[in-house]
Amino acid sequence: xxxxxxxxxxxxxxxSLLSLIAFFALPTESRAESSAxxxxxxxxEEATPKPWEEEGYATLPEPRLADPFQPxxxxxxxxxxxxxxxVLKPIGQGYAAVFPQPVRLGVDNFFYNLRYPVRFxxxxxxxKIVRAxxxxxxxxxxxxxxxxxxxxxxxEVSWLSPAPSEEDTGQTLGTWGFGPGFYIVWPVxxxxxxxxxxxxxxxxxxxxxxxxxxxxxxxxxxxxxxxxSVSLRLGEYEDLKEAALDPYVAFKDAYYQYRQKxxxx
Amino acid sequence: xxxxxxxxxxKSCSLLFILIALCFSLAPAPSxxxxxxxxxxxxSQKVIDILQDPQYADQKITENQLDKLxxxxxKIFSFxxxxxxxxxxxxxxxxxxxxxxxxxxxxxxxxxxYLGKIHEYxxxxxxxxxxxxxxxxxxxxxxxIKTQSKQVPVDYRLVKINGExxxxxxxxxxxxxxxxxxxxxxxxxxxxxxxxMLQILREKVNTEDKG
Numbered sequence: 001x002x003x004x005x006x007x008x009x010x011x012x013x014x015x016s017l018l019s020l021i022a023f024f025a026l027p028t029e030s031r032a033e034s035s036a037x038x039x040x041x042x043x044x045e046e047a048t049p050k051p052w053e054e055e056g057y058a059t060l061p062e063p064r065l066a067d068p069f070q071p072x073x074x075x076x077x078x079x080x081x082x083x084x085x086x087v088l089k090p091i092g093q094g095y096a097a098v099f100p101q102p103v104r105l106g107v108d109n110f111f112y113n114l115r116y117p118v119r120f121x122x123x124x125x126x127x128k129i130v131r132a133x134x135x136x137x138x139x140x141x142x143x144x145x146x147x148x149x150x151x152x153x154x155x156e157v158s159w160l161s162p163a164p165s166e167e168d169t170g171q172t173l174g175t176w177g178f179g180p181g182f183y184i185v186w187p188v189x190x191x192x193x194x195x196x197x198x199x200x201x202x203x204x205x206x207x208x209x210x211x212x213x214x215x216x217x218x219x220x221x222x223x224x225x226x227x228x229s230v231s232l233r234l235g236e237y238e239d240l241k242e243a244a245l246d247p248y249v250a251f252k253d254a255y256y257q258y259r260q261k262x263x264x265x
Numbered sequence: 266x267x268x269x270x271x272x273x274x275x276k277s278c279s280l281l282f283i284l285i286a287l288c289f290s291l292a293p294a295p296s297x298x299x300x301x302x303x304x305x306x307x308x309s310q311k312v313i314d315i316l317q318d319p320q321y322a323d324q325k326i327t328e329n330q331l332d333k334l335x336x337x338x339x340k341i342f343s344f345x346x347x348x349x350x351x352x353x354x355x356x357x358x359x360x361x362x363x364x365x366x367x368x369x370x371x372x373x374x375x376x377x378x379y380l381g382k383i384h385e386y387x388x389x390x391x392x393x394x395x396x397x398x399x400x401x402x403x404x405x406x407x408x409x410i411k412t413q414s415k416q417v418p419v420d421y422r423l424v425k426i427n428g429e430x431x432x433x434x435x436x437x438x439x440x441x442x443x444x445x446x447x448x449x450x451x452x453x454x455x456x457x458x459x460x461x462m463l464q465i466l467r468e469k470v471n472t473e474d475k476g
Contacts, residue, residue: 051424051433052349052356105414162409162416232414243378245449245469253448254440261439 065193065256066182076185077248083188084230084237092230099231106150107228111209113142113149115166118206122167126175131164138163165265169206170199174263183252191255301404301423301430302396308341309391316384326384334380343431344372346424350433351446359459366463371446373470386410404430 067073096104116139123132138154145153154160173195174180181194192200204210209225212218244250315333316326348368349356359367395407402425410417422434434443453462 051346052353101413108414239378239382243374245446245465246452249449249452250445253445257440257444258438 065180065252067252068182069184073183073185073252074248076187077251079187080185080190081241081247088227088230089234091227092234095227096231096234101232104228104231107225108232109142109146109152110149111225111228113139113146113152114208117208118169118203119164119167121206122169122172125172126167128167131167134160134164165262168199169202170196170259171263172202173199174259180256180259183255191251193255193259196259300396301398301421302393302406304341304430305406305408305421306393308337309393311337312383313391316386331380334383335376338376338380339372341432342372343424343426343433344368346426346431346433347371347443350443352450353447355451355454355459358454363459363463367466370463370466370470374466375442377470401425 116135119135120132120139123129123135137157138152138160139149141154141157141160142149142152145151155163170193178195180196184192184194184197186192186197189200209221210218212221240250240254241247312334315330315337318330321327321330345368348364348371351371352359352367356364390411391408392411393406393408397405397407399405404423404425406421406423408419408421410419418438420436420439421432422436423430424433425431434441436442450462453465457465
């Protein structure tokens, strides 16, 4: 599988995907919007306070992340919901019953540490040099003194704590001026955007996990990471869904806001 | 990396949840208005005191504690501001009476969703990290909730009303509660009248908790 992705043809496909996203996603309306809200903030002081009109709250066509494929996305959302409730969650619960939390946290840390190249390369691509330095220092400390990343001794160093937010290829594309395009809910993988999806392809090549041979082992590790991750977050998805009036819209908005925030950092 | 993406998304979602929990950490209004960060600190301590009340140590949470938290919440939040901002430009489409009902119902939904789970956060520590005063009547306070496995940034937006700072929005990992609900309400109001929207909200508030 790794070889398959390693050939020239795949690179070509990736490049054409990139130009596709450029074509669809270039106008960055969100930028214009955020600068408008800053101006609004300044002007708002003198104006009669109408709280419902403040801070861009008045912008009515709300979906700031276009969603032209909503019917398909809703089906995918429902599919992922069932997948979580009937497959991932029970497995996660069983797994959590066997392994105590400190072990699972260690596994989580290990995979986080392993993905250092994704963060480092994207820091560099965004010219975030200090951040790249922090990531590198943390990686070395955690790998050497933290048993290959099972522990996070770097968090004890005040310069390195809290850990900088994780950079990925989707954010790099955003920094370069690509807009998010539109919302996509992938089966199994979950919420994304056009930009985020292209970013994931980039991340795929940067993630050491995807260079593990044989392929079966790689699949096993990926699945293990997913289950481990789920076991540490049992109940979170349910709580959020429970709190929502329209879970599909709630998750779409949360995805958008969260990615916007990462992009700004 | 795909998994990381999904994971951080879930993480951010969980933050939204935690943020509200934290929100209910406000204290009775002091006769003088202090600075936003100091006020939030005081209220947060009160919440912790209520949650860790030794007389209820062996129970998850009691009705008595919930009542106290509810009262605190109503002091530190301006649910009127929060409600107006949640509907945004749709706000004036509601009649006066409908607006009043919304201001009554919406906080109940929040209380139902978040207050009931607040005891899960009783052992976590909160650190208030930064205060930004935007103007004479707008401020933001940043905080960090530290759990065993992660640190969750929770930001509070405050507005000064009648000389008192009140919370009108909470952001967990950058996800604004008000904005999240606004996106849902505007979707609902695209296909429903305000009256129907209120009915949906009423039903949601009155549904029995599954947990």
